Structures are given as C-alpha cells and as structure tokens.
Amino acid sequence: xxxxxxxxxxxxxxxxxxxxxxxxxxxxxxxxxxxxxxxxxxxxxxxxxxxxxxxxxxxxxxxxxxxxxxxxxxxxxxxxxxxxxxxxxxxxxxxxxxxxxxxxxxxxxxxxxxxxxxxxxxxxxxxxxxxxxxxxxxxxxxxxxxxxxxxxxxxxxxxxxxxxxxxxxxxxxxxxxxxxxxxxxxxxxxxxxxxxxxxxxxxxxxxxxxxxxxxxxxxxxxxxxxxxxxxxxxxxxxxxxxxxxxxxxxxxxxxxxxxxxxxxxxxxxxxxxxxxxxxxxxxxxxxxxxxxxxxxxxxxxxxxxxxxxxxxxxxxxxxxxxxxxxxxxxxxxxxxxxxxxxxxxxxxxxxxxxxxxxxxxxxxxxxxxxxxxxxxxxxxxxxxxxxxxxxxxxxxxxxxxxxxxxxxxxxxxxxxxxxxxxxxxxxxxxxxxxxxxxxxxxxxxxxxxxxxxxxxxxxxxxxxxxxxxxxxxxxxxxxxxxxxxxxxxxxxxxxxxxxxxxxxxxxxxxxxxxxxxxxxxxxxxxxxxxxxxxxxxxxxxxxxxxxxxxxxxxxxxxxxxxxxxxxxxxxxxxxxxxxxxxxxxxxxxxxxxxxxxxxxxxxxxxxxxxxxxxxxxxxxxxxxxxxxxxxxxxxxxxxxxxxxxxxxxxxxxxxxxxxxxxxxxxxxxxxxxxxxxxxxxxxxxxxxxxxxxxxxxxxxxxxxxxxxxxxxxxxxxxxxxxxxxxxxxxxxxxxxxxxxxxxxxxxxxxxxxxxxxxxxxxxxxxxxxxxxxxxxxxxxxxxxxxxxxxxxxxxxxxxxxxxxxxxxxxxxxxxxxxxxxxxxxxxxxxxxxxxxxxxxxxxxxxxxxxxxxxxxxxxxxxxx
Numbered sequence: 100x101x102x103x104x105x106x107x108x109x110x111x112x113x114x115x116x117x118x119x120x121x122x123x124x125x126x127x128x129x130x131x132x133x134x135x136x137x138x139x140x141x142x143x144x145x146x147x148x149x150x151x152x153x154x155x156x157x158x159x160x161x162x163x164x165x166x167x168x169x170x171x172x173x174x175x176x177x178x179x180x181x182x183x184x185x186x187x188x189x190x191x192x193x194x195x196x197x198x199x200x201x202x203x204x205x206x207x208x209x210x211x212x213x214x215x216x217x218x219x220x221x222x223x224x225x226x227x228x229x230x231x232x233x234x235x236x237x238x239x240x241x242x243x244x245x246x247x248x249x250x251x252x253x254x255x256x257x258x259x260x261x262x263x264x265x266x267x268x269x270x271x272x273x274x275x276x277x278x279x280x281x282x283x284x285x286x287x288x289x290x291x292x293x294x295x296x297x298x299x300x301x302x303x304x305x306x307x308x309x310x311x312x313x314x315x316x317x318x319x320x321x322x323x324x325x326x327x328x329x330x331x332x333x334x335x336x337x338x339x340x341x342x343x344x345x346x347x348x349x350x351x352x353x354x355x356x357x358x359x360x361x362x363x364x365x366x367x368x369x370x371x372x373x374x375x376x377x378x379x380x381x382x383x384x385x386x387x388x389x390x391x392x393x394x395x396x397x398x399x400x401x402x403x404x405x406x407x408x409x410x411x412x413x414x415x416x417x418x419x420x421x422x423x424x425x426x427x428x429x430x431x432x433x434x435x436x437x438x439x440x441x442x443x444x445x446x447x448x449x450x451x452x453x454x455x456x457x458x459x460x461x462x463x464x465x466x467x468x469x470x471x472x473x474x475x476x477x478x479x480x481x482x483x484x485x486x487x488x489x490x491x492x493x494x495x496x497x498x499x500x501x502x503x504x505x506x507x508x509x510x511x512x513x514x515x516x517x518x519x520x521x522x523x524x525x526x527x528x529x530x531x532x533x534x535x536x537x538x539x540x541x542x543x544x545x546x547x548x549x550x551x552x553x554x555x556x557x558x559x560x561x562x563x564x565x566x567x568x569x570x571x572x573x574x575x576x577x578x579x580x581x582x583x584x585x586x587x588x589x590x591x592x593x594x595x596x597x598x599x600x601x602x603x604x605x606x607x608x609x610x611x612x613x614x615x616x617x618x619x620x621x622x623x624x625x626x627x628x629x630x631x632x633x634x635x636x637x638x639x640x641x642x643x644x645x646x647x648x649x650x651x652x653x654x655x656x657x658x659x660x661x662x663x664x665x666x667x668x669x670x671x672x673x674x675x676x677x678x679x680x681x682x683x684x685x686x687x688x689x690x691x692x693x694x695x696x697x698x699x700x701x702x703x704x705x706x707x708x709x710x711x712x713x714x715x716x717x718x719x720x721x722x723x724x725x726x727x728x729x730x731x732x733x734x735x736x737x738x739x740x741x742x743x744x745x746x747x748x749x750x751x752x753x754x755x756x757x758x759x760x761x762x763x764x765x766x767x768x769x770x771x772x773x774x775x776x777x778x779x780x781x782x783x784x785x786x787x788x789x790x791x792x793x794x795x796x797x798x799x800x801x802x803x804x805x806x807x808x809x810x811x812x813x814x815x816x817x818x819x820x821x822x823x824x825x826x827x828x829x830x831x832x833x834x835x836x837x838x839x840x841x842x843x844x845x846x847x848x849x850x851x852x853x854x855x856x857x858x859x860x861x862x863x864x865x866x867x868x869x870x871x872x873x874x875x876x877x878x879x880x881x882x883x884x885x886x887x888x889x890x891x892x893x894x895x896x897x898x899x900x901x902x903x904x905x906x907x908x909x910x911x912x913x914x915x916x917x918x919x920x921x922x923x924x925x926x927x928x929x930x931x932x933x934x935x936x937x938x939x940x941x942x943x944x945x946x947x948x949x950x951x952x953x954x955x956x957x958x959x960x961x962x963x
Contacts, residue, residue, distance in 0.1 A: 117143045129154040131178065137161040137189055140179075145170040154178040156209065161189035164213065169198030177202065180211030180235060193218050200227040209235040211260070216240035233258040240264065262307065305329040309355070315339040329353040333385070340364060341372045349376035353383040357409070361386070365393025366415060374398050385409040387433070392416070395439070400425040411457070412436035419444055431455040435481065438462055448473030457481040459505065464488065467511075472497040483507040483530065490514075491536070496521040507555065508533035515559075517545050524548045532557040532580065550575040557582040557603070574598065582606045582629070590616045590635075600624060605631040605653065618642035627651040631677065634658060639683075644669040655701070656680035663707070668693040675699040679726070683707055692718035703728035703756070710734035711757070724754045728780070732757070735764035736781075752776055758804065759783040766805075771796045778802040782828070785809055790829070790838075795820030802826040806856070813840030814862075819848045827852065830880070831859025838862060842881075847872040854878040861885055 115135070119125075125147055131154045140160050144153070145167025153171065156178040164179060179191065192214035199205070205228050215221055215236070225234065232255050241264040303324050313335040319342055328350055337359035351373070361369060369391065373379055381402050391413040399405075400422025408426070411433045418441035429450050440462040447456075448470030454477060464486040471480070472494020480498070483505045490513030495504070499522040511534040520526075526549035537560045557580050576599055583606035590609050593602065594616060602625060613635060623646045631653040638661035639654070649670045659681040667673075668690035676694075679701045686709035687702075697719050708731040715725070715737075736757065752773050758780045765788030766781065777799050786808040794803075795817025803821070806828045814829070821827075827849075829838060838860040847869020853876060862884040870876075 114138055115141050115144075117141070119143070120146055122147070124149055126150060127152040130158055131156045133158040135159045140164055140168075140191070142167045144168065147171060148173065150174055152176045156211075157181040160191055162191065164191050164193050166195075166198035169201040172201055172203070174202050174205055176207040177205060178207075178209040179213055180209040180237075190214050195219075196221050196224040199224045202228065204230055206230050206255075207233045209233075210239060211235045212238045214240045216242065229255065231256055235260040237262040237264070258305075303327060307331040309333040309335065312336055318342055325350065327351055331355040332359070334358040336360065338362070340368050349379065351379075351381055354381060355383075355385045357385045357387040357389060359386075359389045362390040363392055364390075365396075366391050366410065366413075367393055367396040367398065370396065370398060374401055380404050382428075383407040387411040387413070389413060394418075395420050395423070397422040399423055402426065403428070405429055406452075407431045409433040410437070414438060416440065421446070424449055426450075427452070429453055433457045435459040435461070440464065442466070443468055443471075445470055447471060450474060451476070453477055454500075455479045458485065460484040462486060466490070467492050467495075467506075469494045471495065474498065476500055478525075479503040481505045482509070483533075485509055487511055491519050493518050495519050496523065498522070499524060501526055503528040505530040506534070507531060510534065511536055513537070514539050516541055517547075520547060520549070522548070527551060527575075528553045530555040531559070534558070536560070552576060553578040555580040557584065557606070559584055577601065579603070590630075592616070592619075594619065594623065594625070598624065600648075601627040603627070603629040605629045605633070607633055609633040609635055611635065612637040612640075614640045614642075618645075621645070622647065624648050629653040630657070631655040632657075636660070638662075639664045639678075641666040643667045646670050647672065649673055651675040653677045654681070659683060661685075663688055663691075663702075665690050667691065670694070671696065673697055674721075677701040678705070680704040685709075687712055687715075689714065694719055696721055698722060698751075699724045701726040702730065705730055707731065708733070711737055711762075713737040721751065723751050725752070726754070726756045727760065728756045729759040732760040732762060734762065736762060736767050736770075754778045756780040757784070762786060765789070766791055766810075768793060774798065776800055777823075780804045781808070783807040787811070789813075790815050792817060794818065797821065799823055801851070804828045806830040810838060812838065814838060814843055814857075816843050816845070819843050819845035821849060823851055824849050825851050825875075826854040828854070828856040829860070830856045831883070840864075842867055844869060846870065849873065850875065852876055856880045857884065859883045863887075 115130075115138075119128075120143060126149055128144075128147065128150055129152070135158050137159055139162035140155060142165040144155075145165060147153075148171060150171050151173055153168075153174060153176070158181075168177070190212060193210075194217050196215065196218045197220060199208075208228075208231060216239075221236075225231065234256060235258075237260050241261065304326055306324065306327060306329070309331045310333075313332060315337050318332075318337070322342075330351060330353070333355045334357070337356065338361065341356075354373070356369075366386070369386065373381060379402055382404050383406060384402070385407070387409050388411070391410065393415065394417030395410075395415060397420050399408075399420065403425055405426045406428050407430060409431070412435065414437065415434075416438040419439065421444065424444070424446045427450070430452050431454060432450075433455065435457045436459075438461065439458070442465030443458070443463060445468045447468060450456075451473075453474050456474070456477060457479070459481040460483070462485065463482075466489030467482070467487055469492045471477075471492060474480075475498070477498050478500055479502060481503070484507065487506070487509040488511065491506070491511060496517075496519045498504075501523050502525050504523070504526060505528070507530045514537050515531075517540045529551060530553070532555040535558075538556065552575055554576060555578075574597065576597060578601040579593070579599055580601070580603040582603045586604070586607040586609060588609065589611040590604070590613070592615070593599070609630070610633075613630070614637075617640050625646065626648055628646075628649060628651070632655065634657065635654075636658040639659050641664055643649075643664060643666040647670065650672050652670070652673060652675070655677045656679070659678070661683065662685040663678075663683055665688045667676075668688070671693060673694050674696055676697060676699065681704070683702070683705040684707065687707060689712065692712075692714040695718060698721050700715075700719070700722060701724070703726045707727070711727065711732050711734065715722070753775055754777060755770075755773070756778070759782070762781075762784040764786065766786055768791040770776075770779070771791050771793040774796065776797050778801060779797070780802070782804045783806070786805070787810065789812035790805065790810060792815045794815055798820065800821050801823050802825060804826070807830075810829065818824075818827075838857070840862065841864035842857065842862060844867045846867055850873070852873050855873075855876060855878065858880045859882070862881070863886065865887050866881070870879075
C-alpha cells in the first residue's frame with residue numbers, strides 16, 4: 100500500500116507524468132523544492148482524490164493554478180507557495196478561488212508568492228473553510244485588506260500571514276491568535292495599532308508588524324494586548340523609550356525591537372517598561388542595530404527566564420555585570436559590535452545551556468578564562484577583534500559540541516598543541532588569524548579530530564605544512580588560509596581530491612614552479628587563489644582552461660618570468676587579477692579581451708612592453724581599478740576613435756595608474772569623461788601638451804599626479820572645481836615642465852587639499868590669497884617657479900635612486916592583497932577600498948615624494 104510519496108529537494112526537472120494516477124491510495128505527496136522549469140501545475144493532480152497532504156511549493160511552477168485541485172476534497176494541507184528568494188520567471192497565479200470552497204477539511208493553506216490580485220472572492224472563499232487554522236498569503240499582491248479582512252468569520256483560524264503585500268490602508272483585525280502583517284506601508288500606523296488593541300484584539304498571542312514604518316507615538320495603542328506572547332516591531336521608526344503601558348505585557352515571551360533608531364537611549368531606560376512586571380517571563384529579546392548606548396544594566400539579571408539575548412551592533416559600553424550570571428537558561432548571547440570592555444568573567448562557565456556566545460568586535464581584554472571549557476553545549480564561540488592576551492586555555496579542547504571557533508585579531512600568544520583541539524570533533528570553522536600564536540603539536544603524526552570547512556591560520560609562525568597536521572587535506576575543507584607563515588619548499592599537493600574554493604598561501608617562502616599545482620588532472624573548482632609574496636619562479640604555466648570557476652587570482656611579488664599566459668583568457672569569471680612585482684615581459688595577448696568580468700587588473704612592476712591595447716577599455720568593460728605602473732609601455736594613451744569607450748564603457752573606472760612608463764603624446768581629453776575617477780596617476784612618462792581644460796569635470800577626483808612629464812601651458816581654471824581633491828602634483832616632469840601663467844585664484848575652493856606640489860615650473864605672479872583657507876594643507880611646494888612670493892629651496896634627492904620599483908611605502912599590493920583575501924562578499928571588500936580616502940592619499944603622497952629621487956635635481960636646475 101503506497102501512502103506517502105516524498106521526492107522533495109531532489110532538484111527534479113522536466114514534466115510530471117500522469118502515471119502518478121496509478122497510485123490509487125496515495126495520501127501524502129511532497130514535490131517541494133525541485134525545479135520543474137516554469138511548467139504549469141498539472142491538472143491531473145486533481146484526480147488524486149485520496150490525498151490528505153499536497154506540497155508543490157518552491158518547485159518552479161508557473162501559470163494559473165488549475166481549479167481541478169478543488170476535487171481533492173480530503174485535503175488537510177495544501178502548500179502552493181514559495182519563498183521570495185526561490186521565485187524565478189513567471190509566478191503562479193489564480194483568477195478566482197471558488198474551487199477552494201470544496202476543501203472543507205483544509206487546515207493549512209499556504210499561497211505565499213501566488214498572485215491572487217485578480218481573485219476578488221478570496222475572502223468569501225476563505226469564509227467557507229470551517230477547519231482552516233493557518234493561512235499564508237504573503238507576497239500575494241493584495242492591495243487592501245479592508246474591508247474584507249474583518250468580514251472573515253472563522254473561529255478556527257489561529258494564524259494569518261498577510262506580510263509583504265501592498266496594503267496602504269489600515270486593516271481591521273479580528274480575533275486571530277497569530278497575526279503577521281510585516282512589510283506593508285500603512286498610512287496611519289497609530290490607527291492600525293489602536294484597532295488591534297481594541298475589542299477582540301486582547302486575545303492576540305503573536306503580532307509581527309515589522310517593516311511597517313511604525314513610530315514611537317503609535318505604541319501607546321498597544322496597552323490592551325495583554326495576552327501577547329510574541330511581539331515583533333523590528334525595522335520600524337521607533338525612536339523613544341518604550342511607554343510604560345508595555346509593562347502590562349507581563350506574559351511576553353519574545354520581543355524583537357531590532358533595527359530601530361534608539362539613538363542616545365540607554366538599554367536601562369528602554370527595558371524599564373518590561374521590568375515593571377514583578378515576574379517577567381521574557382525569553383527572547385533582540386534589540387540589535389538600533390543605536391543603543393549606556394552600559395549593560397544590572398537589571399538584566401531580573402529576566403531570569405531569558406534564553407536568547409541579542410544586543411549586537413550598538414554602542415553599549417562598560418563591563419559585563421555580575422547579575423547576568425543569574426540568566427541560567429541562556430542559550431544564545433549575541434553582543435558583537437559594541438564597546439564592552441574588561442575581562443570575560445570567571446563565572447562564564449556556569450551557563451550550562453549556552454550554545455552561542457558572540458563577543459566579537461568589542462574592547463574586551465585580559466586572558467580567556469579556563470572556565471570556558473565548562474560550556475559543554477557550546478556550538479559557536481566568537482571572540483574576534485578584541486584585545487584578549489595571554490595564551491589559549493587548554494580547556495577549549497573539551498568543547499566537544501563546538502562547530503565554530505573564532506578568535507582572530509587579538510593579542511593572544513603562546514603555543515597551540517593538540518590539547519587545545521583534542522575533543523573538537525564537530526568543529527567546522529576555525530578562525531585564529533591576527534595573533535602571535537605558534538602551532539606545535541607534541542606528536543609528530545598528530546591528525547586533527549575534526550573535518551573543517553574553513554580554516555584561517557595566517558600569521559601563526561608555522562614553518563612546515565605538515566605542522567598543521569592534515570586539515571588541508573580534509574575532504575570537507577572549502578576555505579584554507581595559511582598566509583603569512585614561514586612555510587617553505589615546493590608547494591604542497593593541496594588541490595587534488597579537495598573541494599577547496601578559496602586557497603591563500605601568500606606571504607610564505609615557497610619556491611619552485613606552479614606547474615604541478617596548476618596543471619594536475621581534473622577540473623578545478625577554486626574561486627580564489629592567492630600565492631602572492633612568495634619566491635616562486637619560472638614561466639607561468641599554460642593550463643588555465645581548467646580553472647573556469649576562478650574569480651580572484653593573486654600571483655604578485657614572486658619571480659615569474661616569460662610572457663603573459665595566453666590561456667588565462669579561458670577564466671571567464673575572473674574579477675581580480677594581480678601579477679605585479681614579477682619579471683613578465685612581452686606584449687599583453689589579445690586573448691585577454693575575453694576577461695569581460697575583470698574589475699581589478701594590476702600588472703605593475705613588470706617588464707611588459709608595446710602599446711597599451713585599446714581593448715583594455717573596449718572589451719574589458721567592467722574595470723574599476725587598472726594599474727600598469729612601472730613597465731615599458733610605449734606609444735600614446737588610447738583615445739582616438741575611442742570616445743564611446745570613455746563615455747560609456749569605462750564609466751565605472753575609479754583608479755587609473757599608468758605612471759613610470761614611456762608614454763608619449765598629450766593627455767586625452769576623453770579622460771575627463773571618467774566622472775567616477777578618484778585617483779589618476781600619469782606621472783613619469785613623456786607626455787606633452789596642456790592639461791585638459793575640462794579636468795574640472797572629474798568631480799570625484801581625490802589624487803592627481805602629472806609630475807615628471809613634459810607638459811606646458813597654463814593651469815586650467817577648472818582645477819578649482821575639483822572639490823574632493825586631496826593630492827595634486829604637476830612638479831618638474833623631467834625638469835622640462837613648462838607650465839606657465841598664474842595659480843588660479845579660486846584654488847582656495849579645494850577645501851580637502853592636503854598636498855599641493857607645483858614646483859619646478861615657470862609659474863608667475865603672486866600666491867593667491869585664497870590659499871589661506873586651505874586648512875587641511877600639510878604639504879605645499881611651489882619652489883623653483885617665477886613667483887613673486889619667497890619660497891624655500893627644494894630638497895635634493897638621491898642621485899642613485901632613478902626608478903620607482905614599487906618596493907617601498909604604501910602600494911597597490913596592499914590593496915590587492917586585502918581585496919583578494921575574501922571571495923565571499925566580493926563587493927563588501929571592494930567598495931570600502933574604492934571609497935576610502937586614506938590609502939589613496941598615502942599612496943599618491945608616497946609617489947610624489949619618490950619622484951624627487953629620480954634625478955639629480957641640482958644638476959638639472961642648472962641645465963634649465
């Protein structure tokens with residue numbers, strides 16, 4: 100006898116066969132979480148008359164739901180909805196819902212993400228279902244629940260989900276026990292809450308009205324909801340202290356006030372209303388990301404039934420009060436992203452039920468207490484980005500339930516042995532980078548007891564890969580970071596048989612060729628590959644066609660030679676490529692134009708030659724950062740016939756560095772259309788002509804270096820429009836710069852200017868009075884001009900330093916290395932780097948200072 104047919108989550112494709120009708124006694128059919136490719140729900144399913152349970156949710160169905168489903172009169176559960184993230188292509192819909200009225204036994208109906216906007220009879224049909232207990236109509240394109248919702252008269256209905264619709268009017272609410280109306284835009288939120296609280300609203304047990312623009316003044320209406328057990332007011336516009344009327348909510352178990360705007364309000368004040376109850380029953384409290392300030396109050400200890408506490412990402416300061424030890428039922432404690440200081444109390448081991456402890460990104464200090472080892476149920480321990488010192492307690496090795504352990508970026512020292520890891524059999528994630536620890540197992544053949552998914556052990560002073568035991572060979576490992584250690588010798592055979600997606604071995608002393616690692620059999624699934632800052636050598640192998648999934652590749656600062664690998668063009672998903680600081684030579688192969696997703700390209704500090712190919716802009720159209728500094732490129736900067744490239748394709752460009760090459764010709768005026776450009780460096784070339792008059796169109800420009808060229812003409816007046824400019828250098832380009840005229844009077848409008856170098860030109864006149872308004876200016880050099888104001892003598896550079904090899908100071912390697920550190924959340928890392936001013940300012944300041952070392956200034960001056 101076939102009673103149950105459950106083939107969910109199998110990613111089935113294609114069409115459903117009518118052969119299912121042969122299962123005459125089928126009562127339970129679950130086809131959820133598959134991919135049927137936007138086919139319509141088959142009509143023949145309506146002939147499976149014995150079904151009690153039918154689940155077709157999140158399976159890629161589309162079109163009109165067949166009314167034949169109304170023939171399954173024995174149904175108790177009908178799931179036709181989907182999660183919002185699962186919707187692709189055309190959604191399912193209904194024209195009318197009359198067929199539902201035949202399902203008199205229906206208890207659970209889920210039509211989330213089903214478009215029912217044309218079914219004007221939905222509320223009338225629902226009224227005919229006397230057994231219905233749970234109704235889910237979220238994301239259903241309902242425009243207004245009023246006046247339909249109050250006309251529902253179903254005594255059995257206990258849960259109604261109308262969230263994420265398009266309600267703009269208030270909705271009268273009958274006596275349902277659970278009500279979910281989040282993500283609607285009510286015109287009058289006060290009226291909504293008032294009607295909820297009146298009449299039968301006092302029976303309401305669970306209320307989710309998050310994301311509804313509820314203001315603090317509307318909360319006074321909630322005083323009559325004395326039966327509430329769960330209240331979600333997250334992601335609203337609450338700004339003030341919760342009114343004391345909420346003190347009537349002595350039955351509350353779960354409260355979520357996260358993502359509101361409690362600026363300058365202390366946690367003590369906010370909790371005052373809840374603490375009015377003589378015996379509060381609160382079990383879950385979340386007030387994350389709400390701007391809370393003040394200390395953790397002693398009164399927290401009164402919430403003795405608390406199981407889940409989330410106060411993450413606020414401005415809470417002070418130490419952890421002793422009263423918290425009274426929360427003996429605590430299971431999760433999330434306090435990251437605050438300013439909590441002091442040590443972790445010794446009594447922390449008393450939380451025998453604790454499963455999650457997150458204290459990361461605070462100001463906690465002192466040594467980690469040995470009592471942590473008594474948290475026998477702990478699954479996740481996050482301690483990163485604090486100021487902990489001392490050694491790791493041996494008791495950590497006793498946390499047999501632990502799945503994630505993170506203690507990155509502290510001041511921990513000492514030796515880590517197998518004792519610290521001995522019972523961590525369930526450990527999946529280990530992040531311990533940014534400390535001063537040494538991994539040194541006592542047993543030479545020690546094998547870790549866990550199968551990790553992510554391992555960060557950078558800067559652990561490890562010398563041999565075998566010292567790490569065998570975690571890098573774990574078949575479950577997806578991310579491995581062994582950077583900045585002292586691993587040496589040939590690269591280990593890490594890739595074969597692994598599912599690694601991210602591998603970072605940078606900052607070690609590996610030697611030899613890449614061939615055995617890159618060209619082994621099988622397709623590679625890696626997404627991020629970082630071997631920068633080693634001593635690898637030889638020609639980069641031509642077997643990149645196996646690396647189709649690669650997004651980030653960093654081979655910078657090694658000793659690779661030969662030509663640029665042509666087969667790299669097969670890596671179509673590549674987004675970041677750095678090969679700076681090697682000995683690559685020859686021309687850039689035209690096949691690289693296939694890398695259309697490339698956003699970051701850094702080939703600086705090599706021996707690449709020839710002209711800069713125009714396809715760098717026309718084909719590789721996603722470039723945000725381009726660094727070709729310190730090569731042997733010749734010819735002009737591509738511009739003739741490429742106006743479209745500058746005006747449209749390169750609009751995303753933020754940083755452009757073509758310095759220290761042998762480029763000639765004038766500065767293309769088309770460069771002034773790169774309106775998002777923040778840093779432009781064309782120094783140390785042989786450029787001639789004038790600075791483009793429209794340079795003032797680059798409103799976002801912060802660093803601008805044209806030094807060591809052969810430019811002439813006057814400074815364009817539009818320079819005063821560069822209000823974001825911090826560093827400007829047009830000094831002695833090969834000591835043959837002939838910039839003339841006066842310094843623009845409005846130069847004082849550049850309020851952000853920090854470094855200003857016009858030295859070794861032929862500027863005349865007086866210094867503009869507006870210079871006195873540049874309060875941020877820290878480096879000002881106008882020496883060796885024809886100005887009438889006195890100026891100081893320029894410092895004489897070292898004659899023997901003739902080239903910038905990119906090996907000193909702040910450089911692009913830091914940028915690319917940081918960027919290449921994480922493939923997951925690529926833009927989370929990329930955007931701050933591009934937006935940040937500090938490193939760009941330091942970078943260009945470094946280059947301008949280095950320029951003075953290029954030639955013997957004294958001799959050149961006398962030759963002018």
